[in-house]
Amino acid sequence: MTHSSNYKNSKQAWEKDVEKTMNRFPERKEPFTTSSNLSIDRLYYPNQEEETYSTNQGFPGQFPYTRGIQPTMYRSxxxxxxxxxxxxxxxxxxxxxxxxxxxxxxxxxxxxxxxxxxxxxxxxxxxxxxxxxxxxxxxxxxxxxxxxxxxxxxxxxxxxxxxxxxxxxxxxxxxxxxxxxxxxxxxxxxxxxxxxxxxxxxxxxxxxxxxxxxxxxxxxxxxxxxxxxxxxxxxxxxxxxxxxxxxxxxxxxxxxxxxxxxxxxxxxxxxxxxxxxxxxxxxxxxxxxxxxxxxxxxxxxxxxxxxxxxxxxxxxxxxxxxxxxxxxxxxxxxxxxxxxxxxxxxxxxxxxxxxxxxxxxxxxxxxxxxxxxxxxxxxxxxxxxxxxxxxxxxxxxxxxxxxxxxxxxxxxxxxxxxxxxxxxxxxxxxxxxxxxxxxxxxxxxxxxxxxxxxANEDVVVGLNEFKAEEEINPDLLRVDEALEAGQIRKVKDVRAARDQSEVDQILSRLREAAKGSENLMPHIVTAVKAYATVGEIANVLRDEFGEYSGM
CATH class of the missing domain: 3.20.20.240 (Methylmalonyl-CoA mutase)
Incomplete structure (x- = not known):
C-alpha cells in the first residue's frame, strides 16, 4: 500500500471514529473560533496529496496514538x-x-x-x-x-x-x-x-x-x-x-x-x-x-x-x-x-x-x-x-x-x-x-x-540567579501537633467498639490465604468491613511475606 492510500484510509477511519465519538461526547461548542473569529479546525494535518505523512504520527484515537488516545480529545x-x-x-x-x-x-x-x-x-x-x-x-x-x-x-x-x-x-x-x-x-x-x-x-x-x-x-x-x-x-x-x-x-x-x-x-x-x-x-x-x-x-x-x-x-x-x-x-x-x-x-x-x-x-x-x-x-x-x-x-x-x-x-x-x-x-x-x-x-x-x-550552567530563577535581597515569607499551612494524640484515641476507640473475636478470625483466614495462592482481596475486604486496621492487616502480611530491606 502506498503512503498516499494509507494516509487516505487512516484519515477516513479517523473521521468515522470522530462521528461515533461525538454521538457519545458532543464537542463542547460550535463553532470553535479564535478571539478574532477565525475558525479552528478539529485537527491539523498534511493535505491529502501529502505522501510523507508518517504512520508514526497517525490520527487521534488511532494506533499508535501519538496524537492522542481519543478521536476528538479536549474538543469533547x-x-x-x-x-x-x-x-x-x-x-x-x-x-x-x-x-x-x-x-x-x-x-x-x-x-x-x-x-x-x-x-x-x-x-x-x-x-x-x-x-x-x-x-x-x-x-x-x-x-x-x-x-x-x-x-x-x-x-x-x-x-x-x-x-x-x-x-x-x-x-x-x-x-x-x-x-x-x-x-x-x-x-x-x-x-x-x-x-x-x-x-x-x-x-x-x-x-x-x-x-x-x-x-x-x-x-x-x-x-x-x-x-x-x-x-x-x-x-x-x-x-x-x-x-x-x-x-x-x-x-x-x-x-x-x-x-x-x-x-x-x-x-x-x-x-x-x-x-x-x-x-x-x-x-x-x-x-x-x-x-x-x-x-x-x-x-x-x-x-x-x-x-x-x-x-x-x-x-x-x-x-x-x-x-x-x-x-x-x-x-x-x-x-x-x-x-x-x-x-x-x-x-x-x-x-x-x-x-x-x-x-x-x-x-x-x-x-x-x-x-x-x-x-x-x-x-x-x-x-x-x-x-x-x-x-x-x-x-x-x-x-x-x-x-x-x-x-x-x-x-x-x-x-x-x-x-x-x-x-x-x-x-x-x-x-x-x-x-x-x-x-x-x-x-x-x-x-x-x-x-x-x-556551576550555573543551568539557571533556576531566584535560586542561583536573579536572587532577591529580601525574601517574602508567605503564610504556611501547619498541621496541629495535637492531631496525633486525637488520631491515636480514635484508633483505640475503634478497636474497643468492634467485635474483636470476629476480627481475629478474619485475620487468621487472611494469614492462611497468604500462605497459599488464594486471592487475598476478598479477605482484605472482609477485614476492613469488620474495622480491622491498616496496621493489623499489613502486619499479618509482614509476618508471612517478610519485609524488604532495600539494596
Missing part, C-alpha cells in the same frame, strides 16, 4: 482536574475536598500520611511524629467514612496515591461505597499500586518484590470481576523523575515497570485483554516545555507498539496509554515562591499539549509546606484558565507537525528503546531493580544535573 471534554490533597485528619481533608469540588475540581486525589503509606497505625511507635504530616491519616474504615462524608462516590472519580497497602485502602473505598449504597461496579478511580517504582525511587515499600507482585495481580483479578471501571494501577514515572531521572529515563523505566506488571498478570493466568484496558500511567511535567510535550507523545507510541506487537493484545483499548500528570515538585523553589506559579503554568500547559487525561497542578508553597487553601485555589485556577481561556484545547495535538516536536518525539522514543533493550537483557524490570540498574542510572543523572546547577 477537558482533562480531569484532579488536585492532590490530604493532610491531618480525615475530617480536615474532607473539608479541603469539598472546598476544591465547590471551586470546580472534577476529580479527587488522596495524599496519605507516611505511616499509612508503609502500613502502620497512628498508635504504632513507628508512626510517632509523622501522623497526618504529609497526607491524611487513615487507620480504619472509620477514617475512610469520614474522609468521604457527603461526597457521593457514584459521582466522583477518586485517585489514591497508595502502593504497598493499596489493597487495604481500595478495600476501604469499596466498603465506603457500599455504605453509601453505591455498588462496587459503579466505582471509578485509580489506585497507584505501583511497587516497583518504590524500590527504585521512593521507598514506601513493605514486602519483598515477589509477594508484592502477587498482591498487585490479585488486585487485577479481583477488580476485573468486581470493579470493572476502576483503574487497577497507575504505573508511575512521576517519582522516578522526582528522584532525578531524565525525561528519557522516566519514559523508559516507567514502561519497563509496566511490562513487568503485564508479565506478572499473564503468569498468574490472566489474559492480556482482560486487564490491560484498566492499566493507567502517571507522569511528571518539568520546565522543558517542548521536551515534556514530546515525551508524552513518545510514551503513547512506545506503549502502543509494545502492547500490539510484543504482547499481541487484540483490543485497541489495551494499546492505549492513558495517563495522569502532576507538575514537577522537584522544580519548585523555596526562594521567591510566587515564581512557582509560572513554572507550574508552563508544566501544566506542556501536559495539556501532550494530551494528558487528568492533571494535578502543584501549589506555589509546596517547597515550603503543605499548600494553603489559597495556594490550592490558585493551582486549580491555573488549570481552569488553560482550559477555558487559552484556546489550546480547541484543536487536537496543536504541536503535531512541528519539525522540532516531531524530531524530539522520535528521539525520545529511540533513546527510551535503548534503555528498554538493556533492561530486557537483564531479565526485565524486577531483575533490573534487584540489581540496582535503574537506581544507578537515576543517581548518575541526578548527580550530573546537580553539577550543572552548582
Amino acid at each position: 471534554r477537558y482533562w480531569t482536574m484532579r488536585q492532590y490533597a490530604g493532610f491531618g485528619s480525615a475530617e480536615e481533608t474532607n473539608r479541603r475536598f469539598r472546598y476544591l469540588l465547590d471551586q470546580g475540581q472534577t476529580g479527587l486525589s488522596v495524599a496519605f500520611d507516611l505511616p499509612t503509606q508503609i502500613g502502620y497505625d497512628s498508635d504504632d511507635a513507628m508512626a510517632e511524629g509523622e501522623v497526618g504530616k504529609v497526607g491524611v491519616a487513615i487507620d480504619s474504615l472509620k477514617d475512610m467514612e469520614q474522609l468521604f462524608d457527603e461526597i457521593p462516590l457514584d459521582q466522583v472519580s477518586t485517585s489514591m496515591t497508595i502502593n504497598a497497602p493499596a489493597s487495604i485502602l481500595l478495600a476501604m473505598y469499596i466498603a465506603v461505597g457500599e455504605k453509601q449504597g453505591v455498588e462496587a461496579e459503579k466505582l471509578t478511580g485509580t489506585i497507584q499500586n505501583d511497587i516497583l517504582k518504590e524500590y527504585i525511587a521512593r521507598g514506601t515499600y513493605i514486602y519483598p518484590p515477589k509477594p508484592s507482585m502477587r498482591i498487585i495481580t490479585d488486585i487485577f483479578s479481583y477488580c476485573q470481576s468486581h470493579l470493572p471501571k476502576f483503574n487497577t494501577i497507575s504505573i508511575s514515572g512521576y517519582h522516578i523523575r522526582e528522584a532525578g531521572s531524565t525525561a528519557v529515563q522516566e519514559v523508559a523505566f516507567t514502561i519497563a515497570n509496566g511490562m513487568a506488571y503485564v508479565d506478572a498478570a499473564l503468569a498468574s493466568g490472566l489474559e492480556i485483554d482482560q486487564f490491560a484496558p484498566r492499566l493507567a500511567f502517571f507522569f511528571n511535567a518539568h520546565n522543558q516545555f517542548f521536551e515534556e510535550a514530546a515525551k508524552f507523545r513518545a510514551a503513547r507510541r512506545i506503549w502502543a507498539k509494545i502492547m500490539k506487537d510484543h504482547y499481541h493484545a487484540q483490543n485497541p483499548k489495551s494499546w492505549k496509554l492513558r495517563f495522569h500528570t502532576q507538575t514537577g515538585g522537584s522544580t519548585l523553589t523555596a526562594q521567591q515562591p510566587d515564581n512557582n506559579i509560572v513554572r507550574v503554568t508552563l508544566q501544566a500547559l506542556a501536559a495539556v499539549m501532550g494530551g494528558t487525561q487528568s492533571l494535578h497542578t502543584n501549589s506555589r508553597d509546596e517547597a515550603l509546606a503543605l499548600p494553603t487553601e489559597e495556594s490550592a485555589r490558585i493551582a486549580l485556577r491555573t488549570q481552569q484558565i488553560i482550559a477555558h481561556e487559552s484556546g489550546v484545547a480547541d484543536t487536537i495535538d496543536p504541536l503535531g507537525g512541528s519539525y522540532y516536536v516531531e524530531a524530539l518525539t522520535d528521539k525520545i522514543e529511540e533513546e527510551a528503546n535503548v534503555y528498554l533493550d538493556s533492561i530486557k537483557k537483564l531479565g526485565g524490570a524486577v531483575q533490573a531493580v534487584e540489581e540496582g540498574y535503574m537506581q544507578r542510572e537515576i543517581h548518575q543523572a541526578a548527580y550530573e544535573a546537580q553539577k550543572r546547577l552548582e
Whole structure:
C-alpha cells in the first residue's frame, strides 16, 4: 500500500471514529473560533496529496496514538482536574475536598500520611511524629467514612496515591461505597499500586518484590470481576523523575515497570485483554516545555507498539496509554515562591499539549509546606484558565507537525528503546531493580544535573540567579501537633467498639490465604468491613511475606 492510500484510509477511519465519538461526547461548542473569529479546525494535518505523512504520527484515537488516545480529545471534554490533597485528619481533608469540588475540581486525589503509606497505625511507635504530616491519616474504615462524608462516590472519580497497602485502602473505598449504597461496579478511580517504582525511587515499600507482585495481580483479578471501571494501577514515572531521572529515563523505566506488571498478570493466568484496558500511567511535567510535550507523545507510541506487537493484545483499548500528570515538585523553589506559579503554568500547559487525561497542578508553597487553601485555589485556577481561556484545547495535538516536536518525539522514543533493550537483557524490570540498574542510572543523572546547577550552567530563577535581597515569607499551612494524640484515641476507640473475636478470625483466614495462592482481596475486604486496621492487616502480611530491606 502506498503512503498516499494509507494516509487516505487512516484519515477516513479517523473521521468515522470522530462521528461515533461525538454521538457519545458532543464537542463542547460550535463553532470553535479564535478571539478574532477565525475558525479552528478539529485537527491539523498534511493535505491529502501529502505522501510523507508518517504512520508514526497517525490520527487521534488511532494506533499508535501519538496524537492522542481519543478521536476528538479536549474538543469533547477537558482533562480531569484532579488536585492532590490530604493532610491531618480525615475530617480536615474532607473539608479541603469539598472546598476544591465547590471551586470546580472534577476529580479527587488522596495524599496519605507516611505511616499509612508503609502500613502502620497512628498508635504504632513507628508512626510517632509523622501522623497526618504529609497526607491524611487513615487507620480504619472509620477514617475512610469520614474522609468521604457527603461526597457521593457514584459521582466522583477518586485517585489514591497508595502502593504497598493499596489493597487495604481500595478495600476501604469499596466498603465506603457500599455504605453509601453505591455498588462496587459503579466505582471509578485509580489506585497507584505501583511497587516497583518504590524500590527504585521512593521507598514506601513493605514486602519483598515477589509477594508484592502477587498482591498487585490479585488486585487485577479481583477488580476485573468486581470493579470493572476502576483503574487497577497507575504505573508511575512521576517519582522516578522526582528522584532525578531524565525525561528519557522516566519514559523508559516507567514502561519497563509496566511490562513487568503485564508479565506478572499473564503468569498468574490472566489474559492480556482482560486487564490491560484498566492499566493507567502517571507522569511528571518539568520546565522543558517542548521536551515534556514530546515525551508524552513518545510514551503513547512506545506503549502502543509494545502492547500490539510484543504482547499481541487484540483490543485497541489495551494499546492505549492513558495517563495522569502532576507538575514537577522537584522544580519548585523555596526562594521567591510566587515564581512557582509560572513554572507550574508552563508544566501544566506542556501536559495539556501532550494530551494528558487528568492533571494535578502543584501549589506555589509546596517547597515550603503543605499548600494553603489559597495556594490550592490558585493551582486549580491555573488549570481552569488553560482550559477555558487559552484556546489550546480547541484543536487536537496543536504541536503535531512541528519539525522540532516531531524530531524530539522520535528521539525520545529511540533513546527510551535503548534503555528498554538493556533492561530486557537483564531479565526485565524486577531483575533490573534487584540489581540496582535503574537506581544507578537515576543517581548518575541526578548527580550530573546537580553539577550543572552548582556551576550555573543551568539557571533556576531566584535560586542561583536573579536572587532577591529580601525574601517574602508567605503564610504556611501547619498541621496541629495535637492531631496525633486525637488520631491515636480514635484508633483505640475503634478497636474497643468492634467485635474483636470476629476480627481475629478474619485475620487468621487472611494469614492462611497468604500462605497459599488464594486471592487475598476478598479477605482484605472482609477485614476492613469488620474495622480491622491498616496496621493489623499489613502486619499479618509482614509476618508471612517478610519485609524488604532495600539494596
